[in-house]
Amino acid sequence: MDDMTHVAILLVKATSDLPIVGTASGRAKVLGYDPQALAGMPLSLLCPLRQPDGRPSAETLDGVLAQLLRTGSMSLPWTFQTRDGQARPHELHLTVTERDGETQVAVCLVDVSRMQFAEVLNQAKNELLEMVATGQPLTPVLNRLTALIESQFVGLYCTVLLLDLDGRHVHVGAGPRMPTAYMQALEGAPIGPTAGSCGTAMHDDRLVIVDDIATHPLWAAYRELALPYGFKACWSSPIHGPSQNVIGSFAMYYREVRRPSPEELEALSTASHLAGIAIDQERRAEERRRSAQWLEEQVHARTAELLATQDELVNSRKLAALGQLLAGIAHQMNTPLGNALLSATALRAGSAAFADRMASGTPLKRQELADWVAQASTGTELVEQNVERALRLINRFKQLTEGSGRDARSRFDLRKAVLVAWARVQARLSVDHVELSCELPDGFLLDGYAEVLQQVLEQLMENACLHAFHGRHAGQIRVSARRSAEARLVLELRDDGVGMPAADVARAFEPFFTTSFGQGDSGLGLFVAHSFVTGLLGGSLQLESEPGQGTTLRLELPLKADAKLAMAA
Numbered sequence: 001m002d003d004m005t006h007v008a009i010l011l012v013k014a015t016s017d018l019p020i021v022g023t024a025s026g027r028a029k030v031l032g033y034d035p036q037a038l039a040g041m042p043l044s045l046l047c048p049l050r051q052p053d054g055r056p057s058a059e060t061l062d063g064v065l066a067q068l069l070r071t072g073s074m075s076l077p078w079t080f081q082t083r084d085g086q087a088r089p090h091e092l093h094l095t096v097t098e099r100d101g102e103t104q105v106a107v108c109l110v111d112v113s114r115m116q117f118a119e120v121l122n123q124a125k126n127e128l129l130e131m132v133a134t135g136q137p138l139t140p141v142l143n144r145l146t147a148l149i150e151s152q153f154v155g156l157y158c159t160v161l162l163l164d165l166d167g168r169h170v171h172v173g174a175g176p177r178m179p180t181a182y183m184q185a186l187e188g189a190p191i192g193p194t195a196g197s198c199g200t201a202m203h204d205d206r207l208v209i210v211d212d213i214a215t216h217p218l219w220a221a222y223r224e225l226a227l228p229y230g231f232k233a234c235w236s237s238p239i240h241g242p243s244q245n246v247i248g249s250f251a252m253y254y255r256e257v258r259r260p261s262p263e264e265l266e267a268l269s270t271a272s273h274l275a276g277i278a279i280d281q282e283r284r285a286e287e288r289r290r291s292a293q294w295l296e297e298q299v300h301a302r303t304a305e306l307l308a309t310q311d312e313l314v315n316s317r318k319l320a321a322l323g324q325l326l327a328g329i330a331h332q333m334n335t336p337l338g339n340a341l342l343s344a345t346a347l348r349a350g351s352a353a354f355a356d357r358m359a360s361g362t363p364l365k366r367q368e369l370a371d372w373v374a375q376a377s378t379g380t381e382l383v384e385q386n387v388e389r390a391l392r393l394i395n396r397f398k399q400l401t402e403g404s405g406r407d408a409r410s411r412f413d414l415r416k417a418v419l420v421a422w423a424r425v426q427a428r429l430s431v432d433h434v435e436l437s438c439e440l441p442d443g444f445l446l447d448g449y450a451e452v453l454q455q456v457l458e459q460l461m462e463n464a465c466l467h468a469f470h471g472r473h474a475g476q477i478r479v480s481a482r483r484s485a486e487a488r489l490v491l492e493l494r495d496d497g498v499g500m501p502a503a504d505v506a507r508a509f510e511p512f513f514t515t516s517f518g519q520g521d522s523g524l525g526l527f528v529a530h531s532f533v534t535g536l537l538g539g540s541l542q543l544e545s546e547p548g549q550g551t552t553l554r555l556e557l558p559l560k561a562d563a564k565l566a567m568a569a
Contacts, residue, residue, distance in 0.1 A: 006110070006111040006114065007108070007109070007110050007111070008023065008024075008028075008030040008031075008108070008109045009023065009024040009106060009107065009108050009109075010022070010023050010024075010030070010038070010043070010106075010107040010109070011023070011024070011097075011099075011104050011105070011106060011107070012043055012104065012105050012107055013102070013103075013104055013105075014065065014068075014069065014096065014103040014104060014105050016062055016065070017042040017043075017044065017058075018042060018043040018044065018061060018065060018105065018107075019040055019041065019042055019043075020038045020039060020040065020041050020042075020043060021039070021040075021104065022039070023035045023038055030046075030109070031046055031080055031081070031082045031083060031088070031109075032082045032083030032084060033046075033083055043061060043107065044057055044058040044061055046080050046081065047061075047078075047079065047080055047081055048079060048080075048081045048087055051078070051079055052079055052087075064076070064094070065105075068094050068096060068105065069096065069103075072095070072096050073093075073094060073095045073096065074093075074094050075091065075092065075093045075094070076091075076092050077089065077090070077091060077092070078090050078091075078092035080109065088111055088113045089111075089112050089113055089116060090109050090110055090111055090112060091109075091110040091112055092107070092108070092109060092110075093107075093108040093110070094106070094107055094108075095108075113263075114263065117152065117263050117266075117267075120152060121266070121267065121270050122371070124145075124148040124149070124270070124274075125270065125274060126375075127144070127148070128141065128144065128145055128148070128274045128277075128278065129274070129277070129346055131144065131278075132277055132278050132281050132342070132346070133342055133343065133346060133382075135285075135342075137282075138173070138278060138279065138282040139173075139174065141278045142160045142173050142174030142275060142278060143174050143176050145158075145160070145174070145271060145274055145275060145278070146158035146159070146160065146174050146175065146176065146177070146271075147176070149252075149267050149271050150177065152263075152267060153252075153263075153264060153267070155254055155255060155256070156252055156253070156254065156264075157175075157177050157178055157231070157252070157253040157254070157255075158174075158175065158177075158250065158251065158252055158253070158271070159172075159173075159174065159175035159178055159183070159186075159198070159250075159251045159253070160173035160174040160175065160239075160248060160249070160250055160251075160275055161173055161186065161198050161202075161248055161249045161251070162247065162248045162279060163191070163202055163246055163247050163248050163249075168190055168191060169188050169189065169190055169191070170186060170187075170188070170189050170190075170191060170198070170199065170202070170248075170249075171187060171188070172184075172186060172187050173248060173275075173279070178253075179229050182225065182226070182229055185225055186198075191203040194217065194218050194220065194221065195218075195221070195222070196210075196218060196219050196221075196222040196226075196234070196236075197209075197210050197218065197219070197234040197235060197236035197249075197251055198234075198236045198249040198251050200218050200236075201236040201237060201238045201249045201251075202238055202246050202248070202249050205238050205246050206238065207235070207236070207237050207238075207268075208235065208236045208237075209235045209259065209260065210233060210234050210235065211233050211257055211258060211259045212232060212233065212257045213226050213227065213231060213232055213233065213234060214227060214232065219234075230255040231253045231254070231255060232254060232255055232256055232257050232258075233253070233254040233256065233257055233258050233259075234251055234252070234253050234254075235251065235252045235260050235264070235265075235268060236249050236250065236251040236252075237249065237250050237251075237268050237269065237271075237272040238272065239272045239275045239276045239279060240272075240276050241276060241279070241280050241283075242280055242345070242348075247276065247279050247280065247283075248275065248276075248279055249272075250268060250271045250272040250275050252264065252267075252268055273349070273353070277345065277346065277349050280345070281342055281345065284341065340382070340383045340387050343379045343380075343382040343383045344379070344383055346379055347375075347376060347379040347380070347383075350372065350375055350376070350379075351376075354372055409447065409448060409449060410447075410448075410449075410450055411445055411446070411447050412445070412446060412448070412450035413442070413443065413444060413445060413446075414440055414444040414445070414446050414481065414491075415438060415440040415441065415442055415444050417450055417453055417454050417457065418438050418440060418457055418479050419438060420454055421454045421455075421457035421458040421461060422436050422438075422457075422458075422461055424454075424458050425458055425461050425462050425465060428462070429462065429465055429466070431465045433469065433472075433473055433474050433475065434464075434465050434469060434474075434475045434476070434477060435474070435475070435476045435477070436461070436476075436477050436479070437476055437477065437478045437479070438479045439478060439479060439480040439481075440479060440480070440481055444481070446489070446557075446559075448537065448557070449536055449537060452532050452536055452537060453537065453557075455528075455529075455532060456529045456532050456533055456537070456541075456555070457493075459526070459528060459529040460493050460526075460529055460553050461477055461493065463526060464477055464493070464495045464497065464551065465477075467497070468495040468496075468497025468498060468499075468550070468551055469495075469497045469498070470497075470498060471498070472497070472498070475495060475496060475497055476495065476496050477493060477494070477495045478492075478493070478494045478495075479491070479492070479493055480492050480494075483559070484556065487559055488539075488556045488557060488558055488559060489555075489556065489557045489558075489559050490554060490555070490556055491554070491555040491556075491557065492552060492553070492554050492555075493552070493553045493555075494550060494551070494552045494553075495550050495551050496550045497550050497551060498547070498548065499545045499546050499547045499548050499549045499550055499551055500543075500545040500546075500547065500551060501547055502546075505543055505544075505545050508526050508543050509526050509527055509530040509541070509543070510527065511527040526543075529541065533555055533557075537557055538557070538558055539555060539556050539557040539558060540555075540556045541553065541554070541555055541556075542554045542556075
């Protein structure tokens with residue numbers, strides 16, 4: 001029925017049974033009928049017995065005719081039935097005319113099934129791309145894809161087969177409605193020039209249409225597997241990766257001998273394209289997992305070697321921290337970069353489909369353009385957000401490796417260092433609701449690394465602003481200093497925030513530990529601060545906190561004799 005017209009004009013007599021007297025649709029079939037076969041046929045015979053809402057078609061047409069003779073023209077949704085029994089939604093436009101003194105009705109039938117089908121496919125694309133973008137496992141994604149395609153055609157069964165990395169054997173990807181034993185028999189099967197529809201499609205990299213499994217030579221070795229389950233037709237399309245290499249196949253099965261309709265071929269093409277995106281993303285994710293595992297194994301191996309020669313190490317705890325840091329870096333960087341890559345791939349796939357539509361000359365609807373603009377905007381926003389997150393992580397890593405090395409010892413004012421650090425926090429964050437109370441006198445001079453101490457103070461105050469006052473409209477950070485009995489500077493930062501539970505206090509200085517997971521926080525802030533204090537500054541950093549009682553961060557730094565005099569002054 002490929003030659004059926006989707007817009008047909010009939011002329012009918014304005015009598016109760018609306019007999020057809022002619023057609024203006026040329027030689028194309030109307031609902032599967034040749035134009036000459038329609039002559040004299042009542043319009044009601046082109047309809048199912050009842051409309052989808054339950055109204056009898058013939059009786060309803062009588063009412064439509066009565067109303068039409070009063071108004072002269074009208075339009076309404078109507079369902080017709082093709083010659084082979086398929087119900088198809090239409091827009092029905094009726095106009096009263098007069099010919100040779102006889103009242104007739106011009107009937108315009110507009111088949112809207114293809115438009116509805118295109119809308120369903122577009123919704124399926126959006127749903128599947130969202131599942132892929134949110135990191136859903138491959139099997140549920142492919143199962144959902146087959147279910148969406150199967151729901152559009154009566155009696156359809158779909159499968160997805162994955163081509164092994166050796167390029168010669170297949171693995172089962174999806175086919176939830178297919179017999180389990182049938183799918184198990186396909187596991188590990190070789191591809192080839194006569195390996196059924198799927199094996200041939202992957203081997204030859206082409207669309208394979210088999211309308212009769214029982215007689216087609218491609219199925220000679222597999223027909224005894226398929227026929228007992230009643231499968232008689234199978235059409236398969238190769239699934240391609242981003243470099244156009246074959247990575248699998250998408251197949252449609254029917255329990256009747258038949259060839260595909262244009263809608264089925266369109267669905268097959270769309271499904272194989274979406275499956276390609278899902279499979280490629282899963283393989284990329286697996287590569288990232290393997291790379292992270294390899295890196296972790298290398299870190300563990302290197303750690304073991306270094307521990308074996310620990311007499312050459314200054315501190316074995318620093319080595320363990322290094323191993324944990326490297327493994328954390330691999331994990332933290334994989335997430336934003338993987339998300340950015342996924343979004344970019346989806347944009348590339350959408351752009352290719354859009355370009356194909358433009359190249360084919362198919363008119364683009366305003367809504368399609370709006371949908372693509374919205375999709376592109378969302379995708380680019382995701383790329384930007386994840387790249388920015390990766391850059392923030394890189395900046396933290398640079399602080400660990402470069403920040404302290406470039407700083408030189410100098411004599412500096414401690415109060416000024418605190419105020420400079422607070423100014424940096426204010427410039428970066430919205431902290432109008434937080435008040436800084438600096439209880440240090442002017443001229444409080446220290447000898448040391450001013451820039452390093454400012455970075456430490458900046459991180460501690462930023463951490464308080466981000467976490468201590470969650471859910472509160474106002475808060476205060478107090479900074480004070482004193483000299484301990486051991487001739488050390490004790491610098492305290494106290495906030496009146498929500499406090500921390502004991503479990504979080506115990507892990508506060510661990511790399512990548514954060515109570516704001518998934519909100520862009522790297523979990524490196526306090527770790528960096530602790531590293532600077534215990535490293536270059538030669539001091540210590542402690543944290544005290546209880547839920548509802550605020551938090552105190554206490555820095556103890558060594559003092560020189562002249563620093564003591566400055567404090568006394």
